[in-house]
Amino acid sequence: MNKRRYHHGELRNALLDAAEALVREHGVVGWSLREASARVGVSPSAAYHHFASRDALVGALSTRVIARLGERMSSAAQTAGPGVDPQGGLVAAGRAYVRWALEDPAVARLAFGFGGRDPGAEIAQHPHDVVEAELDRLVAVGALNAAARPGAEFAVWAAMHGLATLLADGLMTLDGPEAADLQAERLLRAVITGLTQETAPSGGWPAPRSAHTERRAGRQGTTTDEPAATAAPPPR
Amino acid sequence: MNKRRYHHGELRNALLDAAEALVREHGVVGWSLREASARVGVSPSAAYHHFASRDALVGALSTRVIARLGERMSSAAQTAGPGVDPQGGLVAAGRAYVRWALEDPAVARLAFGFGGRDPGAEIAQHPHDVVEAELDRLVAVGALNAAARPGAEFAVWAAMHGLATLLADGLMTLDGPEAADLQAERLLRAVITGLTQETAPSGGWPAPRSAHTERRAGRQGTTTDEPAATAAPPPR
DNA sequence: CCGTTAATCTGAACACTGATTAGATTGGAG
DNA sequence: CTCCAATCTAATCAGTGTTCAGATTAACGG
Numbered sequence: 001m002n003k004r005r006y007h008h009g010e011l012r013n014a015l016l017d018a019a020e021a022l023v024r025e026h027g028v029v030g031w032s033l034r035e036a037s038a039r040v041g042v043s044p045s046a047a048y049h050h051f052a053s054r055d056a057l058v059g060a061l062s063t064r065v066i067a068r069l070g071e072r073m074s075s076a077a078q079t080a081g082p083g084v085d086p087q088g089g090l091v092a093a094g095r096a097y098v099r100w101a102l103e104d105p106a107v108a109r110l111a112f113g114f115g116g117r118d119p120g121a122e123i124a125q126h127p128h129d130v131v132e133a134e135l136d137r138l139v140a141v142g143a144l145n146a147a148a149r150p151g152a153e154f155a156v157w158a159a160m161h162g163l164a165t166l167l168a169d170g171l172m173t174l175d176g177p178e179a180a181d182l183q184a185e186r187l188l189r190a191v192i193t194g195l196t197q198e199t200a201p202s203g204g205w206p207a208p209r210s211a212h213t214e215r216r217a218g219r220q221g222t223t224t225d226e227p228a229a230t231a232a233p234p235p236r
Numbered sequence: 237m238n239k240r241r242y243h244h245g246e247l248r249n250a251l252l253d254a255a256e257a258l259v260r261e262h263g264v265v266g267w268s269l270r271e272a273s274a275r276v277g278v279s280p281s282a283a284y285h286h287f288a289s290r291d292a293l294v295g296a297l298s299t300r301v302i303a304r305l306g307e308r309m310s311s312a313a314q315t316a317g318p319g320v321d322p323q324g325g326l327v328a329a330g331r332a333y334v335r336w337a338l339e340d341p342a343v344a345r346l347a348f349g350f351g352g353r354d355p356g357a358e359i360a361q362h363p364h365d366v367v368e369a370e371l372d373r374l375v376a377v378g379a380l381n382a383a384a385r386p387g388a389e390f391a392v393w394a395a396m397h398g399l400a401t402l403l404a405d406g407l408m409t410l411d412g413p414e415a416a417d418l419q420a421e422r423l424l425r426a427v428i429t430g431l432t433q434e435t436a437p438s439g440g441w442p443a444p445r446s447a448h449t450e451r452r453a454g455r456q457g458t459t460t461d462e463p464a465a466t467a468a469p470p471p472r
Numbered sequence: 473c474c475g476t477t478a479a480t481c482t483g484a485a486c487a488c489t490g491a492t493t494a495g496a497t498t499g500g501a502g
Numbered sequence: 503c504t505c506c507a508a509t510c511t512a513a514t515c516a517g518t519g520t521t522c523a524g525a526t527t528a529a530c531g532g
Contacts, residue, residue: 011480029265032518043482045521054519113349115407154399154408155423162398163390171351171447172390179442186441187391190430197429198422205422206415211407247509268489279511281492290490 012050014040019061020107028110033057058110059118065111070125072096077134086143090134091188094160097127098184099177101164108168112161115211126212131157138192148195151205159191160184248286250276255297256343264346269293294346295354301347306361308332313370322379326370327424330396333363334420335413337400344404348397351447362448367393374428384431387441395427396420 018039022031033054034044051057073093080092101108132153138144144152163184166172174180254275258267269290270280287293309329316328337344368389374380380388399420402408410416 009479033520034518044519045483046481048520049480109349112401112405112407113345115405151419151422154402154419155426157408158398158402158423159395159427160398161402162394162396162400164398165348165401166390166394166397169348169351171348172394173445173447173450175442179444182437182442183387183390183444186387186434187394187427190391190434191395191423191426192430193433194426194428194430198426201418206411206418208415208419209409211409214409245508269491270489280490281512282510284491285509 062114063118063121067123073130094188097160101168105168154208298350299354299357303359309366330424333396337404341404383436390444
């Protein structure tokens with residue numbers, strides 16, 4: 001659309017938009033930096049003033065997309081609300097996760113494959129966070145044993161992530177979005193009810209760590225909004 | 237190692253070996269067809285007499301690797317044996333799945349990302365099959381309600397696949413293989429016990445389909461033991 | 473209004489890639 | 503030994519990511 005040559009502050013976003021569209025059209029790897037640049041009406045080298053490399057572009061796109069997913073999940077969980085069904089929030093979040101992967105498989109594949117590789121990532125509502133919050137609510141309401149809480153986020157996350165990934169990668173096929181909703185609900189309810197009945201081993205469960213939470217903990221105070229990798233020499 | 241120029245029937249496997257090593261060293265995309273060819277002591281164009289394209293090479297490697305995973309899972313389930321714990325087989329298979337993704341993340345990423353894209357694929361023991369067999373055993377032993385059986389394979393597969401993928405992609409981190417074993421066991425037991433207690437909706441669960449089973453059903457009778465892609469004219 | 477300056481983009485170049493083609497090399501069958 | 507199909511090579515093409523010296527732009531102080 002906008003093919004003015006000098007974007008002045010908006011080229012970065014314009015490139016991300018173009019890249020996302022290209023991913024949707026030609027898959028995760030079926031496009032080039034030059035194609036994205038041309039689409040915004042800019043020379044190939046212009047992109048290198050906003051991203052250290054093509055990989056950096058893809059990484060930035062990945063975090064942008066993951067952030068959007070987190071918001072979708074969160075608002076889905078909100079709308080489910082604290083009704084009669086305590087598991088409703090988690091189920092709704094999981095449905096959003098799976099639906100997203102089904103509706104936008106190429107973008108989902110990119111997001112997952114490159115998720116965690118952007119050093120400047122700062123995602124407010126990461127999918128992992130949403131799952132965590134809902135599980136905490138389950139414990140507060142009394143629908144989940146507190147002994148089963150530690151690490152449960154990873155079990156739930158893994159379940160919905162697995163279904164989403166199998167669908168996005170085409171390893172598994174479903175007839176329409178409603179079937180996906182049902183399958184997601186079935187899987188999540190099974191996991192949650194399974195977790196409520198487990199007997200924790202002595203010493204509790206081992207603690208997994210999420211790349212996203214680690215990053216947030218590591219960067220305390222230093223707010224670098226531009227990816228710092230710009231100056232680094234290309235590997236090999 | 238073997239740098240004779242004329243491989244005569246073994247170049248195909250030699251290229252697959254080289255590609256697998258390169259994936260392990262430089263990741264899924266950090267290597268070139270030329271590099272693999274040079275490593276086997278052959279010109280770049282020689283590869284095109286065995287694979288229609290670089291993607292075809294990657295696809296073939298993917299199915300080879302998935303087949304190996306299936307065998308690992310199957311023998312893990314076997315060794316678990318029909319002991320006192322009916323869920324033991326599935327748990328063992330899941331552990332193998334997750335461990336494999338943790339020990340060989342780059343290869344796992346390739347296998348999953350390109351799994352199902354090889355038109356000549358004929359995997360004897362696909363991971364999906366192993367899960368299916370173990371679930372059937374559970375029903376036979378009486379440890380799983382028959383009403384919950386249809387489609388349960390996809391719930392279980394999704395769970396272990398999600399954990400494996402999160403680990404392989406570096407989105408989730410664990411301290412050592414034992415922690416992975418525990419996490420896998422926890423997740424799988426939760427799913428299975430959750431499935432045993434569910435109340436199926438009227439009309440039963442929607443039936444998902446696996447790309448692998450579909451392919452097997454499509455090719456009935458025609459037994460091509462050599463992938464047919466070799467002789468076929470290259471697409472486009 | 474002008475000139476300075478920092479931000480932003482261009483053009484040309486480099487090494488490398490996947491892919492194609494016509495022709496050379498090989499090893500075994502007759 | 504001869505022939506031949508299987509197998510590999512050399513040369514080449516368009517296109518890629520990346521770099522860098524220099525041109526273009528927008529904004530601001532005087």
